Amino acid sequence: MRKLQLELSQDIIINNCRREQVTLSEYACKSIRSDRYRDEEIPDLKNIRPSFFHDTDRIIHSRAYTRYIDKTQVFYLFDNDHITHRVLHVQLVSKIGRTIGRCLRLNEDLIEAISLGHDLGHVPYGHNGERYLNEICQKRGIGYFIHNAQSVRALMELENGGKGLNLTLQVLDGILCHNGEYLNQAYEPDKNKDWDKFMDEYTKCWQIKNYDKQIRPMTLEGCVMRISDVIAYIGRDIEDAIVVGLIKREDIPDEVTKVLGNNNRQIINTLIIDLLNNSYDKNYLTFSDDVFKALDTLFDFNYEHIYRNPQKATQDGKIENMFHYLFDVYLDDIENNKESSSIYKYFLDEKDEDYRKKNRNERIVIDFIAGMTDDFFNNQFKERIFPSKFGMTI
Numbered sequence: 001m002r003k004l005q006l007e008l009s010q011d012i013i014i015n016n017c018r019r020e021q022v023t024l025s026e027y028a029c030k031s032i033r034s035d036r037y038r039d040e041e042i043p044d045l046k047n048i049r050p051s052f053f054h055d056t057d058r059i060i061h062s063r064a065y066t067r068y069i070d071k072t073q074v075f076y077l078f079d080n081d082h083i084t085h086r087v088l089h090v091q092l093v094s095k096i097g098r099t100i101g102r103c104l105r106l107n108e109d110l111i112e113a114i115s116l117g118h119d120l121g122h123v124p125y126g127h128n129g130e131r132y133l134n135e136i137c138q139k140r141g142i143g144y145f146i147h148n149a150q151s152v153r154a155l156m157e158l159e160n161g162g163k164g165l166n167l168t169l170q171v172l173d174g175i176l177c178h179n180g181e182y183l184n185q186a187y188e189p190d191k192n193k194d195w196d197k198f199m200d201e202y203t204k205c206w207q208i209k210n211y212d213k214q215i216r217p218m219t220l221e222g223c224v225m226r227i228s229d230v231i232a233y234i235g236r237d238i239e240d241a242i243v244v245g246l247i248k249r250e251d252i253p254d255e256v257t258k259v260l261g262n263n264n265r266q267i268i269n270t271l272i273i274d275l276l277n278n279s280y281d282k283n284y285l286t287f288s289d290d291v292f293k294a295l296d297t298l299f300d301f302n303y304e305h306i307y308r309n310p311q312k313a314t315q316d317g318k319i320e321n322m323f324h325y326l327f328d329v330y331l332d333d334i335e336n337n338k339e340s341s342s343i344y345k346y347f348l349d350e351k352d353e354d355y356r357k358k359n360r361n362e363r364i365v366i367d368f369i370a371g372m373t374d375d376f377f378n379n380q381f382k383e384r385i386f387p388s389k390f391g392m393t394i
Contacts, residue, residue: 114174121150162355174222
């Protein structure tokens with residue numbers, strides 16, 4: 001029986017490898033090229049799950065992934081259940097990326113793993129919360145904070161009690177380089193990467209302001225995920241903004257609607273088809289001039305009328321104060337070994353000794369806050385500020 005199981009496993013592994021060799025483009029990153037930092041108990045070449053497929057499993061079973069469910073995408077403090085949250089966004093990125101990847105004969109497993117893991121480092125209240133943590137990091141002399149590097153940190157240094165999940169280099173690199181906030185007409189991979197270069201880029205993201213703008217993914221699949229991030233949110237944010245009353249559909253510039261369309265479905269379809277038409281059988285991705293110009297105009301429109309809309313920012317001062325307050329509270333708790341604190345109960349008690357030794361107290365607090373959902377963050381603040389009920393029972 002054991003022999004039959006081994007023979008079946010070997011057949012599956014051979015078929016997986018043959019399928020990739022036959023179906024994938026010469027520009028695709030095949031699973032056999034995957035690279036892990038540490039050896040596995042069952043090596044990838046002897047596992048019926050291809051390496052990047054296996055990475056996806058590890059990501060979706062991580063504790064950080066479960067917290068996607070209550071993390072802000074763009075809109076917070078709006079009482080509407082149909083607004084996009086982070087968990088839906090990463091699924092949309094994955095679906096769009098896999099659509100592009102399948103048409104270009106790239107590795108869909110790699111695209112999916114990068115897509116589902118790329119925003120794990122996002123903090124409560126989205127990009128605004130990220131900005132507040134970045135200010136705190138600079139004020140405390142521990143460098144900068146950017147969510148894509150924090151996503152890698154979550155998977156490489158925080159999960160599994162601080163040991164990390166031992167994901168492949170290609171997945172971690174795609175996550176670090178996803179940069180969906182920066183728009184380009186063309187995306188070409190930086191193939192001259194190994195673990196040393198990746199770790200150098202990862203370290204510099206914490207040390208050098210805006211360093212993440214300079215780096216590119218090492219695979220074409222990473223490039224696919226990077227542009228899929230933009231395609232997933234650019235039209236969806238418009239639909240959400242219309243739902244909450246920030247803009248009207250007729251506000252979208254004519255030069256955009258004439259080229260891309262005026263709703264999310266049309267925008268996604270136009271962008272994907274144009275990208276495929278201009279990138280098929282190439283070692284890079286690119287849009288046509290007309291479509292990229294319209295996309296760039298839409299990008300600017302969204303920033304002016306949605307992301308920086310004054311109506312969306314009425315509570316930002318309060319939220320910023322909450323971040324600074326909780327940071328100070330948790331830092332004081334650690335420095336005074338207050339083991340009843342939430343930072344011990346929900347975070348430090350499950351970390352190994354190496355984590356405490358390797359990280360300054362300030363960075364530990366940043367890690368704790370960055371991993372919170374919006375509701376947990378709010379409840380932690382209320383717990384510290386609001387009085388609790390007590391009294392004698394009859």
